[in-house]
Amino acid sequence: MKDVVQKNKPLIVLLILCIAMAFLSDSFFTWRNFLTVLRQTSINAVIATGMTFAILIGGIDLSVGSVLAICGAIAANLIASGVDMILTILITLFLGLAIGIVNGLLISKGRLQPFIATLGTMTLLRGCTLVYTQGKPIGTGGGADSLLFGKIGSGYIFALPVPVYIMIIVFIAAYYILKHLRMGRYIYALGSNEEATVYSGIKTDKVKIFVYGASGLLASLAGIIVTARLGSAQPNAGSGYELDAIAAVVLGGTSMSGGIGSIGGTAIGALIIGILNNALNLLQVPSYYQNVAKGAVILFAVLLDRKQKAAR
Amino acid sequence: MKDVVQKNKPLIVLLILCIAMAFLSDSFFTWRNFLTVLRQTSINAVIATGMTFAILIGGIDLSVGSVLAICGAIAANLIASGVDMILTILITLFLGLAIGIVNGLLISKGRLQPFIATLGTMTLLRGCTLVYTQGKPIGTGGGADSLLFGKIGSGYIFALPVPVYIMIIVFIAAYYILKHLRMGRYIYALGSNEEATVYSGIKTDKVKIFVYGASGLLASLAGIIVTARLGSAQPNAGSGYELDAIAAVVLGGTSMSGGIGSIGGTAIGALIIGILNNALNLLQVPSYYQNVAKGAVILFAVLLDRKQKAAR
């Protein structure tokens, strides 16, 4: 019983938030707002899923925001120049994957600390995006493919927004990988004890490349969603998103030191952040106070969920 | 011999940078520019010193930029309302120390992971700064104390800028603590093996509180320098400074996983970043390319300095 509560503390924070909002705002508990929150959460959720992989192996991926920006810019440009939507998506995802793999290579073969490696690529790619966009937004144009592309961000299928489907598919895939595939097992093993994992004959380099590749891929997917929703790619898109993603992962109970955590937790963490942003707007909290509230909720949530083991 | 090279790799990067600049720009090797670079480096260096402590125990302090901002704002306000300079400085430093101690308590007694604890306080304090300043810069006013206060940022003593003295004193104090005081040993021990440190009868909570307290104190000191230099405190001051500080620490050869590193390294790391910024401007690298160059240099420097041990 105590165990159940311990395991579900993130869920409890989520519930507290929802119940409080139910009292504080009439517009909160409506189907429409529910969909709005889900759609807004989807971008952070997709990025946070990749971040969960990285954090599970004891790493981190700070470059996600920059990957989102460069991939979004390239997608917008491709669509605007009349490239087919499917092809555009494939190219963009491939680019994200490739960047992620480079991160993975720097960290595995290059033996760099993940924080600093991805800090480097984050800075570098932000520069690339500025150079590529020349500091201006790139519109997707008005072509037929552009309209279709826009649906990825704002379309509906059976009354549910498209990004919500994407988010759910990403969650399920990640859950399956972590729970039921060999790679998932290796991710946990690597995060718990790297040396023992090597001694067990597992190619840890491959696991790292997989993890950062996945994170890059998912960041580019998020880039596609953002660009599709806005119909344009901004040069400063995604900056600071890494912090939201990390917050979602940690609020979901995943340990920054690796080896412990789950996708379900991350889903809850992303929802907490999404609902919080929504709530601050619905409650018309003045801008200056929004950061105060956000910081306080993050601290409250993690204090509730603190682990038995001492952190440093 | 191999050991000497291994230990001094950050120094080698620094030398390469300087030699390259000597060829590329006439204005680089001038006494004026030397002082400019040192003065520009001082703020990051002071913050990075506190960050070195945090990283040495395997932690991190993301809140430094926000601490800088709130402390700077309060200092500016005090000076503007005619409070004596010395008193202002003491109050401000005390505030920084107190915030740092709160971080330390959250992390030790509250058992929070440092990344998320300081991410929380970073967000919260940024909000507090906005509320306190009402989003507007606070000038130090034109009083006598204001002019004197300004000297902390832009004054000279015996041809050397005041912030450079501050930086040097901070370095020496930190070096002494780490090398010759018990607390220093405990910092390394804690970062290397927390459990064994506990078993040795060391109060690790006290060490953590010391470390984050020091980091907060130094961030507020940096806040004083920035405010003094600019003659005013900006609500957005210091945002992103945590990344520069971390980069300096890691470029200096300190391991993000704790236990290994030195203040000397951090000094070199901070100089690398300072010189790099200066160099990019002197060489007229277009601003969009500056990020590209910075990211590339960070990656290059750490690739050169990579540890034997595999990182995750």
Place this chain on the structure above:
Amino acid sequence: ASDDKEDTKATIGLIVSTLNNPFFVDLRDGAQAKADELGAELIVLDSQDDSATELSNMEDLITKGVDLILINPTDSEAVGSAVTAANDAGIPVITLDRSANTGDVVCHIASDNVAGGKLAGEFIIDKLGGKGKVVELEGVPGASAAIDRGKGFNEAIAKSDIEVVAKQTANFNRAEGLSVMENILQAQPEINAVFAHNDEMALGALEAIKASKRDIMVVGFDATDDAVKAVKAGEMAATVQQLPKEIGAAGVDAAMKVIAGEKVDKSIPVDLSLVTE
């Protein structure tokens, strides 16, 4: 290579608050075009919206020994030290878009953000017939443009029966403009107009409004290409045009005059106008 300037060519430094915002990119482009036209060398540095970086940029330009410095301050208060540093080095300074509260400036070239906010407010009063409910999307908390535009706008509507029903920040950012507007749309059953402190947020809000199928007028600020297009297409009602290219060009123009020893006006206003359908 070396950073020696050629003897004949004037070297002008331009410090811009940030270059990842189209407004300032236009300002830079205007300046660059003018510099090319007049045969001057232009060194552009980006302060990334940080006052300390701005000061460092100033110091580096002083080290380089440029002839004149054009500065677009991140903040009018904090830029004082940078201006003073240039004064001490004997390098003339011209401020662009935002002014400097301290230090000696040869000339200030800008459009007035408070006036711009007013312009937007008056337009909305006019269109709504003096009453209605509006939403204000604020810029980065603490940014001077956000403060000034908000000030002008609120001063204008204070004289009417228009009520601000929601006031939230979207940080000058399009993606945030979208999500913040979505949330406001949930909370507010009745909205007649939105005033956004810049076009990026206005365009984000526009996406949210389009998706909600509600009929709400959007007014932005900056007249970026995207926004002007949206206005022409009848999607946005208006945007306040600041002519950033002209601010940049006028800056270089004045700079060349100063370098040549000619006199320039202390303040050169650049026209504000409202782009409507």
Place this chain on the structure above:
Amino acid sequence: MQKKIVTMKGITKEFSGVTVLNQVDFNIYEGRIMALLGENGAGKSTLMKILTGVYEKTAGEIYLNDQPAEFKNTKESQENGIAIIHQELNLIGDLSIGENIFLGREPVNKLGKIDWKRLYKESEKWISMLGLSENPKELVNNISVGKQQLVEIAKALSLDAKIIIMDEPTGALTISETEKLFSVIRKLKEQNHSMVYISHRLEEIFKICDDITVLRDGERIGEVPVSEVTEDKLIEMMVGRRLEEQYPKADSEIGEVIFEVKNLTNSFVQEASFTLRKGETLGIAGLMGSSRTELARTIYGIYKMDRGEIFIHGKKVHINSPRDAIKAGITYVSEDRKTNGIVLGMNVGENITLTSLKSICGRFGHVYKSKEEEVSQEYIKNLSIKTSGTKQLVKYLSGGNQQKVSIAKNLFAEPSILILDEPTRGVDVGAKKEIYNLINKFKKAGVSIIMISSEIPEILGMSDRVLVMHEGCISGILDTEQADQEGIMSLAVGKGV
């Protein structure tokens, strides 16, 4: 009866609802050495951790000199004159030997500056007392596990405590080191220090202890003076039944040479050459630091070879990683299970299947959970691993049971060559025997075994041939029939037979 210096009464300890100590009484007498015995998981370490303030007890009382005492942390117990050497090494790898010994008690001058000279001089004194000739400025990371163990002991001794608890201090020590330690212990005893001594090596108990307390499954079985028990009686108390012969070496059929190492050389090992036959057990003996572990790990692909060849079934193989080794049919049970043997944060089942996960996976990498459950249950049963189930996290198992998981994990990869590095270190007598039986079982099934051990009786009892190392070189290979303790020792110290 002697004066009781420590009395523990009715100590009960529960870990998340599971009782691991039940109403245990325990005494320490002034100037005497109390042995604490019991199978793996009996609760010995837990009891001592309660005494020294590492764990909080669920119930019971503790008296120090007849005064109620309760220590909230190690520091408090130290201040009250109790020092403990934990079973698992607890040193700071990035600090020097001297810094480790004085960690938390550094000598300082009036200004708080550490007096380095004194610190290193004193450290030198303590380590040389234990026969360690290392420079005290050397980083702990750079010395072998055995030497680290000595540093740990030096650290406890330097506390100058009235009561010293040693939880398996000789686990990583060789005979001569152990002797050195014993002489130190005797000296301390003469100075009226009291001690608790935990070990699975019964001969040590008879050598130095005065009294014995036996635990079984968290219950106290009894306390007896050493002089009143025999080894058989003790074993019976510990395991609740009699055990037959200690080393049940099976005579299996030894086949052709299947493994050969030729001139293997790197920074640890010089010109190592030897062969291994099918179904044979090759023991590797040597002093601490003779690089037996390094030889094994080089074969296993952890360390690079500078020169040399490895043949399996006469075919040359290239091993650059553990993965290559496993593919070639070699697995390695590490001497250091905590750092590289097992994944403490994963459960028993996941650990057992980790090395050979592929074999219970579908084509697209899907892990068949039911199959995993089935095989791990099988290993838990075969190796008598004491665990609440396959889902129990390994970090909550006792040291000996962790060792069994480490062995199970390697067996699951179905090696044809199994390298065991100190396989019975920290394993109780009952479990030891089970491990020996397992070795025999696999031997019979045609697996060839390389067994590194610091216990010469074990080497002699279990191997067909004995390879002896001295300072990175193979100083001799003997048939077990011709080998004896003296012969091995003289090779180990570098003298020919």
